[in-house]
Every structure is written in structure tokens, then in C-alpha cells.
Amino acid sequence: MQMKWWMTAAAVSLVGAIPAHAQSQQTAPTLLPVRANPADGRVLFTLPAADADGVSGRFLYATALRTGLGSADLRLDRGMLGGEQIIAFRRIGEKVAVTFENHRFRATGDTKVAEGGRTSFPFSIVAMLEVVDTGDRGPLVVDMTPFLTRDVIGIADTLNRGAPAGASPGGAGGGGGGGRGFRLAEGLSAVDTASVKAFPDNIEIDALQTYQTETPGREVERLSPEPRQTSFVVHHSFIRLPAPGYTARAFDIRSAAGGNQYYDYGTPLGAPVVQQVANRFRLEKTDPAAARSPVKKPIVFYIDRAAPEPIRTALMEGVNYWTRAFDAAGLVGAFRAELLPEDADPLDVRYNMVNWSNRLTRGWSYGGGIVDPRTGEIVKGNVVIGALRVRQDMIIFEGLVGTAGNGSGGPQDPVRASLDRIRQLGAHEVGHAIGIMHNFAASTQERASVMDYPGPRLKLTDGRIDLSDAYAPPGGKWDDFTVDWLYADPAPGIDPDAAARAKAKAAMASGMRFITDVDGRSADAASSWGSMWDDGADPVAHLRQTLAVRRVALTNFGPAVLRQDEPLSNLRRKFVPVWLLHRYAAEAAGKLIGGIDYSYAVAGDGQPPAIPVAADVQLAAIDAMLATLSADTLTVPAALVMPLSSATTARDDPQYTQEIFRTSGAAAFDPLVAADVAAQVTLGSLLAPARLARMVEQHRRDPSLPGLDTLFDRLEAAAIAPRQDAVGRRIAFRTVMSMARAGRDPMASPEVAAAIGDRLQRLATSFGQRGSGEDAAWRRHLATLLADDERLERELDKMPATPPVPPGMPIGETGWFGD
Known part of the structure; x- marks a missing residue:
């Protein structure tokens, strides 16, 4: 019989009642002795003897979804992580309490000071487990099944939630539609005993969970084969706590590194109680004193085999961008991307993953990870890429230049441009997973960071739209600085936080700009530099250029943007992103009006004070914005009105219907609706x-x-x-x-x-x-x-x-x- 990969010496799955002599022959220890019994569906953990505090084992605990809902509005995605906790087991009478510890509040100091900080805030007992057996020297055997089948991710709450802010209205054919009354159906849920895998540093277990209601809502109705009973496979990971020796990096508002926030009530008077440390992987040089040195354990991200080719290769190429940034920081061989091995489990915490998730309609991609809440150390990086995103790019580019160049590799090839975009996206989301925030100002400094939201660079060459430089190879000087700040430690004897502060000060003094979500995401934000989907140092010039490209695209728009035998009714779907091509350029120009030029500064770093945007720039932005409201700009060419009224007999498809303008009845295209919508964007x-x-x-x-x-x-x-x-x-x-x-x-x-x-x-x-x-x-x-x-x-x-x-x-x- 062929041995499965999880039955090797390094990964022992204890399924059923394994004879004692067989167990004794296992050559590798596991995090805990585990037994999964298919006969009664139970999973038993053997906990170690209690320590001086009465704790029989303390671990990092994390969850994930092996199967998803396929919804862009209700985020329950394949490969999505739940939260992480520090979990502890403590015997209370005849039961063992499963406790989530609270490390957000603490007090640095002697034993009594630390105890005061810990006991001033609550902990959470999330399960009371049955003690199945007690060993001769104190180890406890407990039944983990009730804990493993609870709603640990909050699936019921998500299913019961309506449309999030910004979802498309129901009249547009999509968005929202959360149900009511979903609850975990215990009789339809169970631990998958065949899934249990135990390794030296982690235990991985799946549980089947079903959620029941009589009012599932429109979104679940169109996704689940039996909407009243919708099931998921929820994954549990029990992880050995990271070993001592990790050095936290103090957070710096100038650095673009995200972090964990906690409250330390033991700080000296005059020092802040609120503390924050940057999230980062543990990365150590083999020679700490050398400016350049190989690392002891590189960061490896694995590409999900669920991503089809050529997307899979493009993702790997994009993620591997970070190799250069780490090398530039003197960390030789510190980062690489690889294809996930055939026999590997993407939810195993030992694999940093770029997951591929399919949804009914297009939606977000995101990056994050499992982080030790005590220190900010990243234990597993995790990315979820939405599969329809690259197809949306194809729709945009085909609408701009037509389909004749598809697959040609030339300057008007939508396929090439879309794959360039997926390379950038893979690098961007892995950037989050290694600890880096957005920088929405990078587009104003010649694509200085992959962590911006990049608008495609659309050029006009001899009067034709040119996609050849739509997306540059990922990254730039801001990413080099951020990786160096976050991961490169100075030689022994030098304060690493002081060295990091000096790097941040030098970066700001060199003129680098950094604006992140709090100042860049909203269209009415004050920052003059922090915009999404813009391109170039001059937002007004970018808006004018975009309007020029839009005019050419509208002039050429017609059946040539469709593929052979594609329904003419799909013109309405491809028309929308062309008609609204200027929407983000207008937002960027709008931020100059009443805008402020400011930076993230700290006392003593010499950065200039905030100042309003100059009057002439504000007036130019007002005029550029108003140009988008002219009747010339917002009149649909007469030659397009009837082609855009082409009908279809196809069944309703939310991928199509939520992306089109409201019509005047059935297929009748309404050009006044198009004008109204575009006006709303600017106004x-x-x-x-x-x-x-x-x-x-x-x-x-x-x-x-x-x-x-x-x-x-x-x-x-x-x-x-x-x-x-x-x-x-x-x-x-x-x-x-x-x-x-x-x-x-x-x-x-x-x-x-x-x-x-x-x-x-x-x-x-x-x-x-x-x-x-x-x-x-x-x-x-x-x-x-x-x-x-x-x-x-x-x-x-x-x-x-x-x-x-x-x-x-x-x-x-x-x-x-x-x-």
C-alpha cells in the first residue's frame, strides 16, 4: 500500500486505535500525542503535566477555511484565515478549561506588577473538555471534539450579515443579500477524523460545519445547493509557540510596516502606555556582523496549484520580486516563491501560501498571516487572490483596445497587460503578508512601490492606445527601504531600533513620500498625494491624459472589442469601465482641492510642516474636474446607442448584470443614465x-x-x-x-x-x-x-x-x- 505523505516519520496521523508497538516505532515526536477515532468521531489530545501555573500546555491556535462560500460580499473564502489566539489548557475539577489568553493588556515589571496587568482584564473560556483518561504521572487525555465543532470563525454572523457598505444595489443585479437566523447545526457537523495530522511543531485538523436557517437570503440562495443547510470545512491549527530569541521591531509611523498594538501599564512615567511592534518574520543572518550574509531560514511563499496557467507562472514571477529587495538589504537568499508541492496541504501552517479563490462575482484580494499576538512575529504568511480579477482586467483592456491583439505580446495585447497586472497583484499581497502597509503616494514618485494601487499607464502612440507600459515590473525604491527597515538588523552591539529610526529619518529626508489607508482610501481625504489607481506626479495632467485616452476608446468602441461569437449584448458590460475610465483620475485631482501636503513626521526629524496645496494648483484641479462634467464629455456617441441596446436570451448572470448601467427597460440602453452616473462620480x-x-x-x-x-x-x-x-x-x-x-x-x-x-x-x-x-x-x-x-x-x-x-x-x- 502506498504511504500517504502525512504518514511519514515527520508527519504522523494517528487515526483510530493504533497498537502500542506501532506507536513506539514512530521516529519523530509530535507536538502532542493525538488519537482520532472514526468509530465515535472523537479526537483525543494527550496534554502534558501541568506546569507551576497549572497550565497543561500553551499553544498558538489559528483557524482557516478549506472550503468557501464563493461570495464577494460575504467574505468566507477558500484559504481565508480566521483569527489567532494564545490557547491554554487548565484542569478545573473534572473538566479541562480551554482558555484564550488576553495578551493585548499587560504590565512590564516584577511578578506582582505583571500579575496586576494580566488580571485587570478578562480572559475567555471557550470550552470545558471531558477528561477521558489520566496518566500515571499527570498527563491528561481530553476529548477535543466539542471545541473543534464550534463556530470559531464566526461563520453564522457573516452569513447573517447584509450587504457591506459600497456593495452594488440589488437593482443593479448583485451585491449583498445576507440571510437571517443562520446557526450552527450540531447534528450536521463533525470532526473529520481522517484529516488529523500531527507534526513536531503543529497539529492540523478539519471539521465539517453546517449552518442552518429558513431565511438564507439571496446571496446564499444563488451559491449553495441547499441554501437552508450550508456547509463548510473549517481547519484548526495548533502550533508550538515560537522559541525565544525573536527580536521585536518597534513600530515607526514613517516605515510602512504594519504592527500589533498592545497596552503596557508598566511603562515608565512619561512613556506611552500604548505600544506597537512591527509584524515581521524571524529572519537571522548566518553571520550577524557581515553586511551581506545568507540567512538561517529563508521566507518561502508557495503558489497554489489551483491557479491555472499562465496565471500560476505570472503569480510566481510577481511574488519573486521580493527576492531582489531582500538581497538589496544584505539578506542573501532570504526570500523565494515556489509552486506548492503536489502532496502539501496549503492550510498547514508550515507553508506560507498564495491561495487562489474562486467567487461568483469579482472581489477583493488580500494578504495577512498568523501572528504571535505577544510579539508581532509572523508565523505563517497567507494571501487570497480572487480569481475573477484578472478576467476583469481583460474586460477593461479589451474595451480599450479591442481583441485583435489578444495573445500577441504586442503593445495592444490585453492578455499580456492582464498578466503583468497579476504579477503586480501577487507581489502586492505578499507584501502585506511579510508585514508591509499600502503606500498610495508611490505612484507620484515613478512607481516607487508595489504597495500602491496602480492605475494602468495608458499612452497614446500615433493616436492609438498603447498598453505596452501598463504595468512596470513590480517595486521600487520605497520597497527597498521598507524591507531594509523591517528585516535588516545592524551588527551586534548596535541598537536595532535606533538604527531603524535613522533609516526612516534618512528616507524622509531624501524626499520619499508615504501615505497609507487612513489618509488615502477615502475620496474626500485631505492628502494631496495619497490616491488609489492614479499614475504620475501631476494629478491634473493625469486626468487630462486619461480623458484623452477615453475619447479615443469611445471613438473606436464597438464589435471589435468582442471576441469571435461573443454576444453583442456584452458591449454593455465592456462599455462601463471605458465610460468611467476617468473615475479614479478625477478622485486624485479632486484631492488637490482643499488639499494639504503633509507627511508622517516625528519630533526632531526635520520634516517640513503641513501646508495647503497652492492656489493655482487648486484652481487648475477645479477646472480639470469640471471638464469631466461637460456635455461633450458625457454625451454617449450616437453611433453607440443602438449597438449598446443589443438584447440577450441568456439567463441572469450577476457577473454581467451588476456591472452595467440601468436601462430604459429590457435591453434599451439609456445614454442619459450613463451621463448621470459619470456626473455622480465627479460630484x-x-x-x-x-x-x-x-x-x-x-x-x-x-x-x-x-x-x-x-x-x-x-x-x-x-x-x-x-x-x-x-x-x-x-x-x-x-x-x-x-x-x-x-x-x-x-x-x-x-x-x-x-x-x-x-x-x-x-x-x-x-x-x-x-x-x-x-x-x-x-x-x-x-x-x-x-x-x-x-x-x-x-x-x-x-x-x-x-x-x-x-x-x-x-x-x-x-x-x-x-x-
């Missing part, structure tokens, strides 16, 4: 209450900076006054309604609300002037609406009447440190 950023409040305050302190009167005058002239046709009137209507909504926003300052209210009253007066024709009727309607607060409020509450903006972030991801 939502331009009229964000936080931005308007900053403009008020900046103008108050420096009248040379544009205030709200300047913004509203230009907005009125560009988007409200020119109403020669229906497109112009739709843009004007959405502008007026967006202003009214911004003035009533709970976050609007009194000054902003007053300025908007005054401007709307003036518009109502001008709209009420006499006249004839369609525009006069339109003006009278708006004048009546603006003069009646209750009617206006009802109009603003009619959200279903507002055309929904299809999902954004076409190539987006979220990170472990940004969640």
Missing part, C-alpha cells in the same frame, strides 16, 4: 462635505486660496448654465441635487450648509424666470422643487430613482493592515 468627490469644510477654513486663513464662492461660480458656469440639450439638463439636475444633498449631509459644517443653501436659493430665483420650450419647463420644475423644502427632501430620499454607479475598484484589493 460625489467635488462636493464632499469634508472637502468643502477645508476650503472654507483655508480661504478664511488665506483669501488667495479658493473658497466656496469660487467653486460654486465655476461649477454653475460649467455644469448648470450650459443646458442646450437633454444631456446638459441631466448634468445640471444632478449637480443641483448633489449640492442640495451635500448641504443636508450630517457631516456638513454650518458654514458649508449656509453657503449651499444661499446658492440654491439664488438658483431657484434664476430658474423661475419666464420662457418657453423644454429648458424653460425644466427651469420652472427646478425652481418649484428648490422652493419647497419638503418636496426637495422627498426627491433626495428617492435613491432608487438615482441611477446607481456600477461597482468601482475594477482592479482593487484590500489588505490585512487596511481592513
